[in-house]
Amino acid sequence: MAQGVWTIVEQREGEIRKISYEIISEGRRLADALGQELTAVLLGAGIKEKAAGLGHYGADKVMVADDPRLDPYTTDAYVAVISQLVKAGEPALLLVGASVQGKDLAARLSANLDVGMAQDCTAFAIEDGNLVAIRPIYAGKAYAKVTFENSRPQMATARPNVMAINEPDTSKSAEVIDASFTLEDSALKTKVAEVIKDESGKVDLTEADKIVSGGRGMKGPENYKILEELADLIGASVGASRSAVDAGWRPHSDQVGQTGKVVSPNLYIACGISGAIQHLAGMSTSKVIVAINKDPDAPIFQKADYGVVADLFDVVPALTEEVKKYLEG
């Protein structure tokens, strides 16, 4: 009988990523609801020293797969290893973070294991001993409540920034286990030839705690500096509407919306964005939404917690100055 909750830990260059703490914390809650153990599965090269600390967030056990070929991540290697571990360990639940890497891994692993998988979920619960997951569909225009019939492990990915992270308890540490697996070189069909770092050092929109976004109302690429000033001050990343991206003012990777990134920061400030259905679809799960737009009838105001009807070129610089006052105490 499948038993226990497993979470796949994501690390980059040996650093555990925030999404991992989110799913370990959520995994802990689900394991408690089931009265079962939580195992975190950590893959990488020379990564073992990071394992015990995952116990602070609720992992009972950490299974470590250590191999030079497991860093950096490749889908081939991760699927090959995790598939073996899952078949041997038979967990009831397998949770993965819905980061770029996690979504990629989960999609392929689910086919490898021949199980159902729910991508990019925003809430989980245990009902009658089974996992129930909520996931936005049509980019949030509807929510689906799903379950996993006759398919074990029950497999899902969790949207970044949604699951609350447990207060770390340093008195708890996890039991560290060496995973046993084999990895054939012939299984490795792709390789990371190069890593091009984003020099801006900005947090990716999907993981950002705060986002300041600009649309066609920005009038040109040069004006984004007023958004960047505000963003730098409050620790936000800068996003854009499709109009701004298609005009060539901002890179594609900045697009928020149904055909861009789906984001859920704590604070989303939309500047000169009308609030087209495709844009709203990508940011409506943000916790606090602010709209700055000179058109009082702009649809964005229907989603905004705080609406400012005014010219953004007046409001944004003034807001930056006002916020400074609070931050400087």
Next chain:
Amino acid sequence: MNIVVCIKQVPDTETQIKIASDNKSIVTDDIKWVMNPYDEFGVEEALRLKEKFGGEVTVVGLGPKRVTESLRTALAMGADKAVLITDDALEGSDSLAVAKALAAAIKDLEYDLIFTGQRGVDDDMGVAGASLAELLGIPHVALAVKVEVAEDGKSVKVHRPVEGQTLVIESGLPVLITAQKGLNEPRYASLPGIMKAKKKPLDEKSLSDLGLDSAQFGQEGRKVKVLELTPPPERAAGKIVEGETPQEKAAELARLLHEEAKVI
């Protein structure tokens, strides 16, 4: 270079989604169906590679007869032939089942590259591409913004942004690549293209044609079961920030964000 592109038909992104009375599906009556926007990037990339290396582009769709329209659009853009997997028993299949049927149809085609969209903008799963590659036993690279096929046509480098960096992934062929925005600007079908498309071959296959057992498909075959669909949670009514001047409004907004919302 022979290339397969998978095309999903999805509701136009303008569509207001209405939940049907069974609380498990959506009302489809007034929906305008279009090619999944991410699949357009796949078609475009395939056509560009064909222009460079020669070969054929085959588009594959799965769904009801209306999907023919999206396949014809791809043929009008320049694809050479189309396959439509259509069978009443497929209605309601989940992503994994869809991938199984796609794999059954594609395995006997000749291909060096397969493109899918990075995700369907309907169920937002982003699972069919990677699953299809797994079932075909070929590697995949997800979320491509740049695809460079080596001059000898034997390997490919794919640029794939992940949070804060771009990975350049190298793979031999065949490989499956999932397309996203930034890869290219899809062309429009020209009028002559549309005329020509009418005469291009479009093959229909049922599950039994593919040697598949219909019990594995449709609602019954689902491994992920939908219990219920609900409208998105209502957001509490927001407030319009008061003030005589933009300056005053900015000050009031800063105060609200600090004291009330506590996000600054």
